Amino acid sequence: MAKLQAGYLFPEIARRRAAHLLKYPDAKIISLGIGDTTEPIPDVITNAMAEKLRAAIAATYYADLGIEDSDIFVSDGAKCDISRLQVLFGSNVTIAVQDPSYPAYVDSSVIMGQTDLYQQDVQKYGNIEYMRCNPENGFFPDLSTVPHDSPKSIFEIPGAKEVAVETASFSKYAGFTGVRLGWTVVPKELLFSDGHPVAKDFNRIVCTCFNGASNIAQAGGLACLSPEGLKAMHDVVGFYKENTEIIVDTFTSLGFNVYGAKNAPYVWVRFPGRNSWDVFAEILEKVNVVTTPGSGFGPGGEGFVRVSAFGHRDNIIEAARRLKQLYKPVAAAAANCYLPSLVTEQHASIRLGGLIDTARSLGTILRWSALDFSV
Template sequence: MAKINQNYLQLQGSYLFAEVARRRNKFISENPNAQVISLGIGDVTRPLPEAVVKSLHDSVDEMAEANTFRGYGPEQGYEFLINAIIENDYKARGIELKTSEVFVSDGSKCDVGNIQEIFSADSIVAVQDPVYPVYVDTNVMAGRSGAFDKEKNQYSNIVYLTCNKENGFVPELPKSKVDIIYLCYPNNPTGMTLSKEELKKWVDYARSNKCVILYDSAYEAYIQEDDVPRSIYEIEGAKEVAIEFRSFSKTAGFTGTRCAYTVVPKELLAYDEDGNSVPLNDLWNRRQTTKFNGVSYITQKGAAAIYSEQGKAQIASLVDYYMTNAKIIREGVASLGIEVFGGVNAPYIWLKTPNGLGSWEFFDKLLTEANIVGTPGVGFGQAGQGYFRLTAFGSRENTEKAVERLSKLQF
């Protein structure tokens, strides 16, 4: 008799974005003439940069010739891409990394989910609330969550760090013991950031308590303000306690092309049952070489092209396009008297639902009355109840239409 992994039965309902899509599709099937604008799922709409496309074409041609064809590549990634990452994303900011500390992958979502495999099953996990659902769900799958409290909309063995208007969306340090801390900045879903001083508190806490910070900076390229840290390794001592995740998905339009990377410093240690220190770089390398055959040469050549002079200029143009959308949405929502957050250093706008509407109530109102799809804040956690996320990744035309439709709603 084949038995299932019982932990999967602890998962609550469907994945958030699958539920959003289900409701959207149901509405469209019942209202086929409705012109629905999607500002919900954070998928990009602009094409790949020209420098990337050219590099992809050139590498396909290489794969068609016997003398330049490549089969399996290095599991950790080709050095031409790793060196470009180190030189441009880290060394340019005064951060020194070794090539053995950078692991190229097919997406940050995969890495953020898979990284928990190298930690003990009884590790205590802390997450921000609201939170990107993958952080919670993958730990539920691994059996770390405990029972689900429907009233609190939380798992008993996961520590939730509330982020809301009252605390400026800056989570407090854990009041109880934790082993692993998930931080996401610029934040998804709130679009907010931490200052270097605030981030240093987390690094100091992790060093004092032998914790590991899993730092998701997938939206780093959207930071506009100079005093916002772009990497956790800008903080002294962070290499001793933090793993950083980066992605080309939103930076360079790779949501369908798939390429990202994870940094695991050599200094970073965790501990076995006897209290002996173990380098996490070695464990992650072992996991990847066993379960992952690497990102294709073609994709990595495309990713490397974003670091060329042409690529950098085209990426800057992409970011500017989406951040202009964010400004349009943010100012449009604020003009309606609705409290709005984010949208300054991130492509997400986080708004307080008006008149005490619940997150899903507001979702239904926008969908049925304005034909706009967003994401209910409560889908990201209990602290997201009464909030709502809009994304700036739509086209300019649809972004402007959506704001116009919002202005006609009665709240």
């Protein structure tokens, strides 16, 4: 625990927001930082009472992929399952993360004793492989050969069931950030080197450390997967995509380079040559809008801020107006004249199929989340 750097990212943002309010008590802050959904959960979901959630998940998301009900572990969210997976594999492993990456991937590894000390000069922990993702390498890995905008499941890739586990949740799909419901898929084909099924050990950990998702949450999850629920979720997702377009249009009109915002409602805005916490402070101080500094997701996020599109439409429009006042086109053009602060090393992109082959040859288990490749 002593190795952990500062506080967890989002409580630190909340602390700075609170300090800002003490300094400017009349400020009308708009929060575009943390990814909490804002729109109501559709009635068809909140009114549901039912069972058989595992079967519904298997039928909805894995119908043609050979994943069975028994391979699915229903949980209180992907974040909690990430920590349980760390317990499963213990401390004598090497972790690889995309960089930038969701902070819990790294911090849970530190807590589990899977890392060496923090290296201040490079802003990385020892014994973690940081896979840099940036505009210069096209945000590795290369998904251009996949027939969808992005894979819906890693199990679409042949051989994945032998080397991968997958976590997912209803948090963003259905607005369940306060309800807490998710699942992890551990295929029966996934074995330790001695042939023992990984699923058996994971089941033991889940039974020991977790009492199960509430009946109410599971009932809501089942309603999400009904035809009416899927349509309602898609409608809400469409709303957030419209918010995303507003944010993207705002920054591009100001001359900034923006990334992501295609498979997740997060817009990554590049501020070359600038410290991301300084940009965070500038936006908060001058226009009372909360964002997320990119460096909070790892050293690869330096020089970026992440702007969340989760928000009421009026707040998104007002935030866009304030940001346009702050960053005039001329100023934005001048900012983009700075040399990039990110490493521009040219990594060779590889296909996901190559990841599967590599994992098999190294005896490595891949952990996949649907948000991992939505930069």
